[in-house]
Amino acid sequence: MxxxxxxxxxxxxxxxxxxxxxxxxxxxxxxxxxxxxxxxxxxxxxxxxxxxxxxxxxxxxxxxxxxxxxxxxxxxxxxxxxxxxxxxxxxxxxxxxxxxxxxxxxxxxxxxxxxxxxxxxxxxxxxxxxxxGGVPIIQTVKNLLTGDRVHRIQGILNGTSNFILTKMRKEGLSFKAALQEAQNLGYAEADPTDDISGKDAFRKLMILSQLAFGKQPEWKTIDIQGIDKIKLEDVLEATNLHYRHIADIEIDENGNLSGSVAPVLIGPDHPFYGIDGVDNAIIVETEYLGALTLVGPGAGMxxxxxxxxxxxxxxxxxxxxxxxxx
Ligand SMILES: NC(=O)c1ccc[n+]([C@@H]2O[C@H](COP(=O)([O-])OP(=O)(O)OC[C@H]3O[C@@H](n4cnc5c(N)ncnc54)[C@H](OP(=O)(O)O)[C@@H]3O)[C@@H](O)[C@H]2O)c1
Incomplete structure (x- = not known):
């Protein structure tokens, strides 16, 4: 052999x-x-x-x-x-x-x-x-592109941010305490700046944009917000709504790209509503398929x-x- x-x-x-x-x-x-x-x-x-x-x-x-x-x-x-x-x-x-x-x-x-x-x-x-990480999003988009056209991708692309938001909502932990727990469990980096500032999710969004649309938007045109400004009161006040940190990129009929990376309040009808903990999730919207959601572990050995x-x-x-x- x-x-x-x-x-x-x-x-x-x-x-x-x-x-x-x-x-x-x-x-x-x-x-x-x-x-x-x-x-x-x-x-x-x-x-x-x-x-x-x-x-x-x-x-x-x-x-x-x-x-x-x-x-x-x-x-x-x-x-x-x-x-x-x-x-x-x-x-x-x-x-x-x-x-x-x-x-x-x-x-x-x-x-x-x-x-x-x-x-x-x-x-x-x-x-x-x-x-x-372990969610086969790249191969999925490549497969979709053979006979379809992707027009929007939304993702929970940073497991640490999602873990922190989940801990704040479910256990009433402060942002600082939830981040500390993420670090203790090895989810967050020793320096978690890129995770909580939204930069890490932004980079992954740019990789997806390149793959799905053959190009990236000018980086400075994308507003990047992390979860670091969210207060416990904001999360708890949202009651029936859940905060998710969502990276979003879309192409219009003229080929113009627009996107955002930010915490977003979503309701029970959104596919990301039940995505708790360190999991990642991605919705790919295409011309023929409609919307496809993938969920799974975003990191780990x-x-x-x-x-x-x-x-x-x-x-x-x-x-x-x-x-x-x-
Ligand atoms: N951890 C995850 O779950 C995950 C998931 C998806 C993607 N990634 C990406 O995968 C990469 C590795 O992540 P990791 O978590 O495995 O990091 P890590 O545990 O910090 O390991 C990094 C490794 O790279 C070596 N290294 C760093 N700089 C080097 C240099 N200049 N020359 C030679 N070797 C160098 C280090 O050497 P020493 O051991 O000698 O320090 C270490 O073995 C990163 O780019 C990360 O963003 C990680």
Whole structure:
């Protein structure tokens, strides 16, 4: 059986998830793809940090050692922030590797350039994990676009914000106490600014806009509000209505995009009314289908790692077809 040789850039929550799933599902992946996958190398920032054991795998803090691996085929990227992630993936594509990323901060900004570069090079990019973690929204929109036209997407795209709003409403916790609980449970980042300010949801919305409409609105035209200004009294006063943090993007008949990212009060007839806790939810409205709602875990080691392994299985399938027809 031919082998696909992989690198994992970043070995935190997501990187470790990819490693675990690939090892736990080795047989199933072989059956589905016809390839054995070998994780040859892992890139981290701090080589001295204690980690799970990864026998036979090179662990390095030097990207040159990663790219120096002979016959690398695919790069999983799960590091944090725009750089050096963009530079690494651009170099990977230039070298002819396929890439799969979870890095929404990087992909919201540099996704269009990477996709174009990969197309010119005949490479493949998986980015399912960038948006709503384990919810297969990227593949769903891609499938819908083959015979339909998307005209609006609304999403609860930040699980931490939804968790905090749920705790405030159901348990009467203050914003600060609910945020603290989200941090204690590992839902919020140590620095939760991007979660609660709406920036994280905005980035995911831009990735969805690029995919569904082939373009993004000018970023400064979108009003971005987080949940950080909501007071407990506001939430409790709403009684029969629920606050949800909703990212919304729409295209009109002339191709103009408009959007918003903000806390919104919704009633029981809205599909997001019952979405509590850390879950993400997305409504895709299309010309023929009407509205489709997806709900599921927006983050976590296994949901996110599994979205990336599913990207891998799809890309391996395409590679197999290319091998057969070449
Ligand atoms: N956590 C989730 O559920 C989730 C869901 C969807 C998307 N994502 C995205 O996935 C990415 C990874 O998230 P995470 O939660 O796994 O983060 P994390 O736990 O903080 O892990 C980040 C990893 O990247 C490594 N790293 C950071 N900067 C690096 C650099 N400059 N060079 C080499 N390695 C570097 C770190 O190395 P050290 O271990 O040595 O520090 C660490 O192993 C992020 O872009 C995040 O937005 C996360």
């Amino acid at each position: 031919p082998t696909i040789k992989a690198a994992i850039l970043g070995f935190g929550t997501v990187g470790e998830g990819i490693y675990r799933i690939i090892n736990e599902k080795k047989k199933e992946i072989e059956q589905q793809t016809g390839f054995t996958i070998e994780i040859a190398t892992i890139l981290v920032r701090d080589i001295a940090k204690k980690r799970i054991s990864t026998p036979g795998v090179q662990v390095t803090d030097d990207i040159r050692e990663v790219f120096g691996q002979p016959q690398l085929d695919i790069v999983f990227e799960a590091i944090v922030g725009e750089e050096p992630a963009y530079t690494y993936l651009s170099e990977a594509i230039a070298k002819g590797y396929d890439v799969i990323t979870a890095n929404k901060t990087m992909f919201a900004t540099h996704g269009p350039a990477l996709l174009q570069q990969a197309e010119e090079k005949g490479g493949h990019i998986g980015f399912e994990a960038t948006t709503a 296994y949901p996110t790692g599994s979205a990336m392994v599913n990207d891998f299985i799809r890309i391996a399938g395409v590679r197999k077809k290319e091998l057969i027809t070449s």
